[in-house]
Amino acid sequence: MSAWDPDVYLKFGGERTRAAADLLARVPLSAPKHIVDLGCGPGNSTALIASRYPNADILGVDSDEAMLAKARAEHVQARFEPGDFETWTPHQAPDLIYTNAALHWAADPLAVAARLFQSLAPGGALALQVPQNFDKPSHVAMRAAAQDGPWAEKLRDAFQPLMLGAQDYAGALAPLGAKLDVWSTAYLHILEGEDAVLKWISGSALRPYFARLRGNERTGFEADLAARLRRAYPPEIDGRTYFPFHRVFAIASKGA
């Protein structure tokens, strides 16, 4: 898992927080006591959780210290501790494990989801959201640009995406007895300016690629990708670009 750049990430915070809010809105718990925000990043989602559940004990967990420092600086009513969600286990059984835009970085997201569900207290819920754009034009362009240049060798294993959709998460959690609420949403982002899609994905999906390139190679890769993205997402007459961004949501509730 590569480190996030909090400033690039937060540049689009408003729109990205929409998914966090949509996920939280469907959590069917009125007063969970112990909540974990797993992969809490800079604490945006943790602040949302605290606003819905002001009396809960909330623990934010992230593997990135820069993110945790940012989260602590926001004075959210929560504790924060470092941890890698691939291996992290709760100190006590949580009533709610909330994990927004994080699980897809795991080598085996379904196994992590199953393990998290099983760690819940009776009556608890796991709420997860992951982006799912691997088969969409943005990611097709990313992979094509990566393969089609002198940087191909360096980018060969930059990111091996798992093609997991809504039904995969449902199929992993249903056999554990979870009551499920599963959906996927494509938010139509209406972006301003040139190369808007490139800028959007620079803070997230592109980071493992950028991390492997320096100088001219990075510039060349970026220019090649920019051209592909302009073709895949041609701007409207008014100069704005429509960019559907796909996300999978699953809420798995445990019997009391």
Added chain:
Amino acid sequence: MSAWDPDVYLKFGGERTRAAADLLARVPLSAPKHIVDLGCGPGNSTALIASRYPNADILGVDSDEAMLAKARAEHVQARFEPGDFETWTPHQAPDLIYTNAALHWAADPLAVAARLFQSLAPGGALALQVPQNFDKPSHVAMRAAAQDGPWAEKLRDAFQPLMLGAQDYAGALAPLGAKLDVWSTAYLHILEGEDAVLKWISGSALRPYFARLRGNERTGFEADLAARLRRAYPPEIDGRTYFPFHRVFAIASKGA
């Protein structure tokens, strides 16, 4: 537009009301005075609107008298009047026009959406939701079954679906100066029992097909389609069937 069967439709009311609620939740108005629920059906959505805006004057409009009778019997805090949304125009400029799962029956949904937006009061909003499954396996199976039997001639023009997605609605409303919030969602319905997908679509998308067939022809068409749907949506080991149902949402706000 063929008439709905309120009982079949309401059989799945709980799950169908989810989309109505999701649409309403994003309406960025705190206290609209005049609200129209266009294509209000049996009043489920009207009741939702009344619960969010208890002080508003709400008018439910539908072309189907059986639906309006059902709506009136529910004692929702609203008035109801017959009207066809293809031609219906407001008596006074509404602050909110809400139209849930109706506009897709129009011959030209984009033209209707544009006209409705223009009829809004300053500062008003148009909130629309339409199913969008025309290219999905359920509808592919429907069209294949319709073409592939002795009933083909009768079903030839049963329903000519327009392939309109999120970007089409955005593209129709943006030039009118609308501030847009557009997304599409696939709700993963987890259905119980045999031929669950067939039962699901019998109350809605299949009605124009059923309306053209009698006796053995209808039975034959239904059996042929049932077999196709079982192949397209094989049940899970636990006997349940995953059925993603796709919907497009658009909220278009007018400057004050």
